[in-house]
Amino acid sequence: MNKIVDFNAFPDAYGRFGNYGGSYVAETLMAPLAELTEAYLRLREDPAFIAELDHDLKHYVGRPSPIYHAERLSQHVGGARILFKREDLNHTGAHKINNTVGQALVAKRMGKPRIIAETGAGQHGVASATVAARLGLKCVVYMGAVDIERQKINVYRMKLLGAEVVPVTSGSKTLKDALNEAMRDWVTNVTDTFYIIGTVAGPHPYPLMVRDFNAIVGREARAQMLEEYGRLPDVLTACVGGGSNAIGLFHAFLNDADVRIVGAEAAGEGIATGHHAASLAAGRPGVLHGNRTYVLCDDNGQITETHSISAGLDYPGVGPEHAFLKDVGRAEYVGITDDEAMEAFHLLARQEGILAALESSHAVAQAIKLAREMPKDGIVLCNLSGRGDKDVHTIAAREGVQV
Amino acid sequence: MSRIDRRFAALKATHRTGLIPFVTAGDPSPQHMVALMHALVDAGADLIELGVPFSDPMADGPVIQHASERAIAKGVGLNEVLAWVAAFRQLDTDTPIVLMGYLNSVEIHGYARFAQEAVQAGVDGLLLVDCPLEESAVLRPLRDAGLQQILLAAPTTAPARMAQLCGSAEGFLYYVSFAGITGAAHLSTGDIAARVADIRAHAKAPVAVGFGIRDAASAKAIAGFADAVVIGSALVERLAGATDAEEIAVRVRAFLTPIRTALDAH
Numbered sequence: 280m281n282k283i284v285d286f287n288a289f290p291d292a293y294g295r296f297g298n299y300g301g302s303y304v305a306e307t308l309m310a311p312l313a314e315l316t317e318a319y320l321r322l323r324e325d326p327a328f329i330a331e332l333d334h335d336l337k338h339y340v341g342r343p344s345p346i347y348h349a350e351r352l353s354q355h356v357g358g359a360r361i362l363f364k365r366e367d368l369n370h371t372g373a374h375k376i377n378n379t380v381g382q383a384l385v386a387k388r389m390g391k392p393r394i395i396a397e398t399g400a401g402q403h404g405v406a407s408a409t410v411a412a413r414l415g416l417k418c419v420v421y422m423g424a425v426d427i428e429r430q431k432i433n434v435y436r437m438k439l440l441g442a443e444v445v446p447v448t449s450g451s452k453t454l455k456d457a458l459n460e461a462m463r464d465w466v467t468n469v470t471d472t473f474y475i476i477g478t479v480a481g482p483h484p485y486p487l488m489v490r491d492f493n494a495i496v497g498r499e500a501r502a503q504m505l506e507e508y509g510r511l512p513d514v515l516t517a518c519v520g521g522g523s524n525a526i527g528l529f530h531a532f533l534n535d536a537d538v539r540i541v542g543a544e545a546a547g548e549g550i551a552t553g554h555h556a557a558s559l560a561a562g563r564p565g566v567l568h569g570n571r572t573y574v575l576c577d578d579n580g581q582i583t584e585t586h587s588i589s590a591g592l593d594y595p596g597v598g599p600e601h602a603f604l605k606d607v608g609r610a611e612y613v614g615i616t617d618d619e620a621m622e623a624f625h626l627l628a629r630q631e632g633i634l635a636a637l638e639s640s641h642a643v644a645q646a647i648k649l650a651r652e653m654p655k656d657g658i659v660l661c662n663l664s665g666r667g668d669k670d671v672h673t674i675a676a677r678e679g680v681q682v
Numbered sequence: 683m684s685r686i687d688r689r690f691a692a693l694k695a696t697h698r699t700g701l702i703p704f705v706t707a708g709d710p711s712p713q714h715m716v717a718l719m720h721a722l723v724d725a726g727a728d729l730i731e732l733g734v735p736f737s738d739p740m741a742d743g744p745v746i747q748h749a750s751e752r753a754i755a756k757g758v759g760l761n762e763v764l765a766w767v768a769a770f771r772q773l774d775t776d777t778p779i780v781l782m783g784y785l786n787s788v789e790i791h792g793y794a795r796f797a798q799e800a801v802q803a804g805v806d807g808l809l810l811v812d813c814p815l816e817e818s819a820v821l822r823p824l825r826d827a828g829l830q831q832i833l834l835a836a837p838t839t840a841p842a843r844m845a846q847l848c849g850s851a852e853g854f855l856y857y858v859s860f861a862g863i864t865g866a867a868h869l870s871t872g873d874i875a876a877r878v879a880d881i882r883a884h885a886k887a888p889v890a891v892g893f894g895i896r897d898a899a900s901a902k903a904i905a906g907f908a909d910a911v912v913i914g915s916a917l918v919e920r921l922a923g924a925t926d927a928e929e930i931a932v933r934v935r936a937f938l939t940p941i942r943t944a945l946d947a948h
Contacts, residue, residue, distance in 0.1 A: 293816065303785055303812040305741040306834040307861045309843065449747050455738060462740045467862040469838060566785045566812065567738060579759030580790035581737040 284607060286533035289600065294483020294570075297606060299599035302482040304569045308462075311469045316484040318389050323491060328384065335380050336495065339413070340370050342377075343499045346507065346660065352630040358650040359657030362512065363633075364500045364528060366664045373636065373665030374493060374524040375406040379475055381492035383410035386473035393417040393468065396475045397461040399426055399454030399520070400591030400638060401433025402665055403477030408442035418442040421460045423453040426590045433669050451584040454520075454594045458568050478521025479598030482569030486599050493527025500660060501531045512660035514539040514649050518641040519612060520556065520592035522601045524664035533609060542601065543645035545587035546614025556585035558597040559605050559612035572599040588617040588673070589637035591665075615641040623647060624667065624674070636665035637673065685806045686778040686830055686853040689728055690888045690909060699945045700910030701901075702890055703917050703938060704731040704782065706749035707766065708758030710924045715766045717927040721934040723777050726942030731809070731912060734763055734783030741811045743865035745915040749922065760791050764803040771804035780807040780832055780853070785820075793820060797827035807832050807853045815850060835881060837861050837873070844881065851887035854910065859893045865915030866894060871903045878907050898944035905948040913941065 289296045294316075302312060322328040336342040344365045353361045366374040379396075386394055394416050398404030404420040411418035420437055424446045427434050437444050450456040458481075465474040476485045479493075504511050515532055517525035519542040532538045547555035555561065558573045565574035567582060575583045575595040587593045604610040615623075620637060623644035627633050635643055639662070646661035653659065667674075675682045683691070693700045703722050708715060722730055735750040735758050742750070767779055781800070788796050788810065800808070808824060809832035821831055830853035835844060838861055847855065859874050860866070874891065882889050891904045892912030901911045920937045924930045 301817050302814065303817055304814065305811050305836075305858075306814055307741075307836040307838050307858060309814055309816075310836075310838040310840055313840070449744070450737060450751070459738050459740050463743070463863045466741065467866065469861050563790075566789050568740070569812070571789075574786070576737075576786065576790060578790065579754075579761075580784075580787040581735075581754055581759070582786070 284609070286609070289603065290483065290487055294487060296600045296603035298564070299571050299602040300483060300486055301571055302569060303566050303571065304482045305466060307466050307469065308482070312482055312484070319385055319484050319488050322385055322388060328388065332381055332384055335384070336377065340376050340380060341368065342495065344368050346500055346503045349631050352627060353650065355626070355630055356647050356650050359513070359653035359655065359659050361646050361650050362658060362660045363663040364496060364660060366496060366524065366662060367633070367635065367639065367666035371402070371406050371409050372668065373402040373406070374496060374527060375403045375477060376409065377495055377527065378477065378489050378492040378523060379403070379406040379410045382473070382475045382488065383414055383416065386416065386475070387414055389473065391471060391473035393419070393472045394475050395419045395421065395461050395464050395472055396477060397421045397454065397457035398477060399457070399593060400589065401426070401430040401437070401669060402591060404442070404444070405433050405436050405440070407475050407477070408437040408440035411442065412440045419464065420444050421447050421457040421464070423447050423451070423457050425452040426454065429673055430590055430669060431672065454590070455568070455582060455596070478523040479526050479600060480521045480568055480570060480572065480596055486570065489523050490526045490530060490600060493523050494530040496524070496527035496662065497529060497531030500528060504660065508658065511535055511538050512658040513653065514541060514659045516541045516543060516642050516645045516649060516659060517662035518543045518592060518638050518664065519559065519597060519601060520545065520594045520638065521596070522598035524662050526598060526600055528662040529610065540610040541645060541649065542610055542612040543615045543641045544612055545589060545592035545641060546616045547586040549616055550614050554586035555614065556587045556593050556595065557614045558595060559601060560614050564602070567596040570599045572596050572602045573605070588620060588677070589641065591636070591638040592641065613645065615644045619644040621677070633663070634667035635663055636667045637670045639664045684828070684830055684853065685776070686729065689778050690854060693728060693909065699905040699908065699948060700728040700890065701726050701938070701942055701945055702729045702731055702910050702912040703727050704733060704912060704914030705921065706733040706735060706746060706753055706918055707763040708735060708753030708756055709749040709918065710921050710930065712756050712758055712762065714927045714930055716769045718930050718934065719766070719770045720773065721931040722938070723774060725935045725938035727777065727938065728910065729778045729780065731780050731782045731914070732763060732767070734760060734781055734787050736784040736787055739784065741863055743863040743915060745865045745919045749918045760787055760796070764799050764805070767805055768803040778806040779804065780809055781805055782809040782811070785810050785813045793823045797823040797829060800829055801827045806830060809834070809856060815847065832856055834858055837877065845884065848881060848885035851885050854888045854890045855881065855885050856912065857881060857889055857891045859891050862893065864893055874904065875907045898940040901941045902944040902948055905945050911945070
């Protein structure tokens with residue numbers, strides 16, 4: 280970077296992160312988005328709201344989550360120390376709850392009795408169903424038919440929590456189509472419905488709001504690093520699908536110019552094969568789901584079908600703030616293949632007794648790659664964004680094991 | 683005066699309500715697309731809205747989603763759409779054509795390139811569902827080239843914003859009759875009438891009403907207070923599966939003629 284940027288200054292009033300972000304939605308949604316923006320910008324400064332959120336994060340989610348030095352894994356790799364921010368220990372098993380607790384409180388304050396959500400791996404759907412149950416709100420979750428098949432456990436969890444899960448059979452029947460369908464529901468039911476978007480994408484104010492609610496991950500981690508290690512990490516890494524856990528970890532460190540930041544995208548079967556979901560590493564600027572960002576599309580602008588072993592990373596766009604961080608050179612984004620993620624999953628299980636989500640296993644693989652090239656006194660801080668219980672069937676099937 | 687402006691001026695002079703059919707480009711048949719466009723005009727269309735197929739049509743209901751998927755599967759993209767418009771223009775230089783779709787198609791094609799090619803092909807206007815006024819600075823090369831940007835207004839549009847839309851409207855202002863997706867069917871003409879009357883009193887451009895108009899009866903109900911009606915999903919549904927030019931023309935006539943008659947009897 281050749282000039283100093285204050286990363287806290289983004290997005291601007293139009294929700295733009297440099298050339299990215301914005302509000303590319305149908306006219307019908309402009310009013311509800313303005314209403315939401317107004318409400319959220321007021322609430323984020325409201326001491327009573329902040330106190331209620333902090334209380335829920337502590338007593339319901341179980342924050343703060345620890346940072347954990349994976350000593351055996353680090354020794355096995357033979358390079359820098361690998362530390363994990365343990366978001367897998369949160370209630371419902373992933374970082375997604377940080378955001379849904381926050382948005383549900385916004386919904387409650389706005390008097391919306393019905394919430395809708397889209398989900399890929401099902402973690403955001405479960406986290407939405409969870410907070411809806413707790414606040415007594417009706418909850419409808421849109422999920423691609425393909426994802427329903429590969430995430431059966433989470434589908435059942437949502438139903439146990441009282442949510443209605445609606446299969447989406449249009450397009451590629453995955454996360455992007457679930458998002459389209461949730462948008463269609465919202466445009467039809469704008470007066471009584473609050474749309475809880477699960478990642479840092481969508482129109483303004485979602486990339487801002489979802490980032491704010493997840494930024495507690497990085498704020499905690501930064502303070503924990505200083506307290507427990509007396510220094511900041513050398514490198515941060517996290518997996519990037521839409522990018523909410525990644526921006527959550529990265530944001531508090533963006534103005535720490537000495538901290539290197541590396542996002543791990545899903546390279547699927549390899550970027551060269553075309554079967555991947557690496558929007559930043561292999562995509563181009565475009566407009567999808569209400570914002571300008573990097574997308575995977577063909578020369579006609581048609582969004583292409585993506586592939587990843589992990590449903591949560593199987594998305595052809597990415598949050599606009601990541602697009603901005605890539606372009607200004609503040610963060611690097613690299614691909615991790617299905618095979619590399621699987622290898623990291625097994626290594627972490629055997630070395631540390633932790634089953635990581637397949638999404639998070641991409642970050643673990645990247646952390647291992649980084650640590651291997653660094654001296655022993657270096658520190659890699661990796662966001663272990665979710666636990667892998669939901670993935671055991673997928674893993675067993677891939678490895679030919681009957682469960 | 684643009685082709686769109688001329689057409690609305692002629693409608694006004696003859697006290698007629700405009701009929702704007704929407705079809706998804708490339709559906710039901712890419713080979714017969716130009717024939718379909720001529721058939722629409724023969725059956726009474728005053729302006730044609732041509733949907734540019736997009737993989738992720740967030741504002742569209744199942745009928746247009748599926749039509750887009752069929753067209754994309756046959757390889758239809760902006761290049762094909764522009765070629766059909768150019769071919770149509772060889773025989774019809776009067777009927778305005780508005781392309782309707784989503785911003786990513788134009789963004790990836792390139793704004794300056796699209797502007798030049800669209801004008802050359804004979805496109806008159808562009809309605810980009812996911813590009814509200816606030817984000818339309820990127821469309822400057824299109825406006826500079828003479829393409830009119832058709833803006834949408836909705837039941838949820840707040841008064842101050844409506845005034846802004848009325849002031850910026852060119853070609854015509856497209857009023858979305860209810861909060862929802864294309865093809866849904868719960869039209870409440872009483873609510874629409876009051877809103878459209880208010881918009882017409884303030885807008886610089888004529889007002890077309892769309893979403894939820896399916897047949898002669900619903901078109902006639904709207905005709906009393908709108909400058910034009912847009913009919914999309916019901917027509918796309920009727921055309922689905924037609925395989926030759928003759929069958930397409932027969933279906934277009936069967937569908938549009940009663941609507942044209944109802945509008946003219948108004």
